[in-house]
Amino acid sequence: MKDYARINVKWWNKVTPIHLHSELYNLTGFKKGKTTLQSIELEEVGSVQGKNLLHLMCHFGMDTLSWARKGAIVTGVDMSDESISLAKKLSKEIKVPATFICSDIYQLPDVLDKKFDIVFTSYGVLCWLSNIKKWAKIINHFLKDKGVFYIVELHPFTNILSYDFKIYYKYFLKGPYIDDSDGTYTDWDAKIKGLTYEWSYTLSDVINVLIDQGFKIEYVHEFPFTIYDQFPGFMEQNEKGQFVLKDKKIQIPLLFSLKATK
Numbered sequence: 001m002k003d004y005a006r007i008n009v010k011w012w013n014k015v016t017p018i019h020l021h022s023e024l025y026n027l028t029g030f031k032k033g034k035t036t037l038q039s040i041e042l043e044e045v046g047s048v049q050g051k052n053l054l055h056l057m058c059h060f061g062m063d064t065l066s067w068a069r070k071g072a073i074v075t076g077v078d079m080s081d082e083s084i085s086l087a088k089k090l091s092k093e094i095k096v097p098a099t100f101i102c103s104d105i106y107q108l109p110d111v112l113d114k115k116f117d118i119v120f121t122s123y124g125v126l127c128w129l130s131n132i133k134k135w136a137k138i139i140n141h142f143l144k145d146k147g148v149f150y151i152v153e154l155h156p157f158t159n160i161l162s163y164d165f166k167i168y169y170k171y172f173l174k175g176p177y178i179d180d181s182d183g184t185y186t187d188w189d190a191k192i193k194g195l196t197y198e199w200s201y202t203l204s205d206v207i208n209v210l211i212d213q214g215f216k217i218e219y220v221h222e223f224p225f226t227i228y229d230q231f232p233g234f235m236e237q238n239e240k241g242q243f244v245l246k247d248k249k250i251q252i253p254l255l256f257s258l259k260a261t262k
């Protein structure tokens with residue numbers, strides 16, 4: 001079997017410095033105190049004051065640190081060493097305490113011995129999971145009894161569409177598949193050669209692996225807007241800064257959120 005994680009880490013390490021200085025991540029605004037969290041998760045997760053929060057696949061930590069600014073005691077985990085090193089630097093620079101761990105989530109129980117009130121993960125995580133059943137087990141492992149798991153994510157329905165908004169892929173595609181497109185989601189013209197292994201899951205896959213772990217699904221919400229220019233040329237920003245389809249005759253789900261309790 002290929003060492004998918006090692007190949008993917010290589011790509012994440014290369015794109016992290018590009019993401020850091022991108023308009024999408026808005027580092028300057030963040031350093032000035034602006035939250036990088038979106039209104040969906042802010043409203044749906046609610047108060048995190050004094051709660052222990054585990055952020056899975058935290059990239060370089062701005063969302064993790066945004067939760068910390070809201071009073072959570074945070075631990076961020078990512079397998080990209082470049083991302084975690086930047087997250088630690090940021091935490092020091094803005095003087096917001098956080099624990100950052102460089103680990104593949106599947107190996108996390110070997111290096112982290114703690115239970116959490118909230119496990120959080122967001123925007124662009126499902127496609128990196130080589131094993132969604134094991135992912136749900138990991139979430140269960142790290143949650144205290146009555147703890148909350150929350151995800152807000154690109155809607156799996158959009159997996160069937162190509163960048164130029166054509167129906168192109170199978171909804172029921174099983175990974176791993178190779179993504180060798182150049183550039184990255186913050187800058188498609190960036191001189192980055194693509195090579196990643198990714199997976200595809202349906203909405204019911206996500207719900208069912210959590211049910212199998214004994215979670216109570218509190219809700220699943222679907223949204224007709226997203227947080228970035230997912231289909232360049234076909235999207236525009238509304239008055240709230242959300243990306244919506246230009247063609248108002250079309251409405252498809254672009255994001256979903258899910259809350260589950262243990």
Ligand SMILES: C[S@@+](CC[C@H](N)C(=O)[O-])C[C@H]1O[C@@H](n2cnc3c(N)ncnc32)[C@H](O)[C@@H]1O
Pocket residue numbers: 005008009012057058059060061062063077078079080083103104105106122123124125128129
């Ligand atoms: C799109 S980013 C996360 C998005 C996050 N909401 C953000 O924008 O900051 C995906 C992250 O998942 C990490 N990742 C991918 N597979 C992983 C794994 N198996 N274990 C831990 N981290 C992983 C990557 O290194 C990357 O930083």
